[in-house]
Amino acid sequence: MLGWFRRRPQPKRRAIDAALWREATASWLFMRGVTAEENDRLHALSERFLAAKRFAGTHGLEVSDLMQVEIAAQACILVLEIGFDWYEGWSDVIVYPAQFAPEREVMDEAGVVHLTNDPMAGEAWLGGPVILSYEDVAMTADEEMRVAGYNVVIHEFAHKLDMRSGDPNGFPPLHSTMDAAAWKRAFSGAFDDFTRRVDAAEALPKRKVQAALDALPIDPYAAESAGEFFAVASEAFFETPELLAPAYPDVYEQLRLFYRQDPHARLARGERRG
Numbered sequence: 001m002l003g004w005f006r007r008r009p010q011p012k013r014r015a016i017d018a019a020l021w022r023e024a025t026a027s028w029l030f031m032r033g034v035t036a037e038e039n040d041r042l043h044a045l046s047e048r049f050l051a052a053k054r055f056a057g058t059h060g061l062e063v064s065d066l067m068q069v070e071i072a073a074q075a076c077i078l079v080l081e082i083g084f085d086w087y088e089g090w091s092d093v094i095v096y097p098a099q100f101a102p103e104r105e106v107m108d109e110a111g112v113v114h115l116t117n118d119p120m121a122g123e124a125w126l127g128g129p130v131i132l133s134y135e136d137v138a139m140t141a142d143e144e145m146r147v148a149g150y151n152v153v154i155h156e157f158a159h160k161l162d163m164r165s166g167d168p169n170g171f172p173p174l175h176s177t178m179d180a181a182a183w184k185r186a187f188s189g190a191f192d193d194f195t196r197r198v199d200a201a202e203a204l205p206k207r208k209v210q211a212a213l214d215a216l217p218i219d220p221y222a223a224e225s226a227g228e229f230f231a232v233a234s235e236a237f238f239e240t241p242e243l244l245a246p247a248y249p250d251v252y253e254q255l256r257l258f259y260r261q262d263p264h265a266r267l268a269r270g271e272r273r274g
């Protein structure tokens with residue numbers, strides 16, 4: 001009857017020392033205003049991530065400890081308040097040195113199948129790996145190079161959360177305290193509005209298009225589909241809440257309820273502290 005007294009096994013961790021943790025997280029925009037207590041929990045969660053997931057590099061890329069911690073920390077900010085279980089059911093993170101261009105068959109609106117090989121910064125597979133271009137990950141940490149609001153790791157891991165209820169469609173499983181109708185209203189209204197704004201920008205004279213797209217509050221890629229809108233809005237929620245919250249307050253509010261975090265308030269606190 002020894003089993004009666006057996007303790008529940010503790011979740012496994014792979015330790016990240018304090019110096020490596022600081023180096024890996026110092027420059028991310030989403031760390032602005034994070035409290036010491038939140039930082040400690042994010043650190044612990046990232047140690048769990050490293051123990052649970054397997055990293056593999058392609059084209060001879062060695063995924064160093066620093067790179068693994070950078071990816072783990074960004075992935076874990078999404079589940080900081082909702083729990084690591086959201087990332088169960090798959091195990092591999094594949095890292096390309098730069099953008100990759102897999103050959104794919106895509107059917108167009110007329111039903112014609114084309115072979116494409118568009119360059120990609122990241123990909124998330126249902127029940128399978130997350131694939132990332134490290135060049136894009138690194139760019140996000142670089143103050144000179146980064147495009148604020150662009151974060152490929154947050155983007156792909158948001159797809160992973162969305163996939164908890166099947167193909168990514170911008171409708172992850174919601175907490176029981178949330179209202180599915182309110183989610184749908186907020187996201188479909190914002191998606192329609194944003195798609196119109198992207199279309200209007202693209203209809204401008206050629207020399208004005210890029211500036212108009214750059215002036216949008218979130219990455220124009222969000223207009224691709226409801227699933228992409230959710231992933232891009234999640235990037236903005238963590239990286240540039242100061243742009244997302246005023247532009248689409250209902251979406252911000254739903255994401256705040258979903259992630260159980262308020263990065264906009266956190267940012268304001270961080271700025272007061274200096």
Ligand SMILES: [Zn+2]
Binds near residue numbers: 159228231
């Ligand atoms: Zn995507």
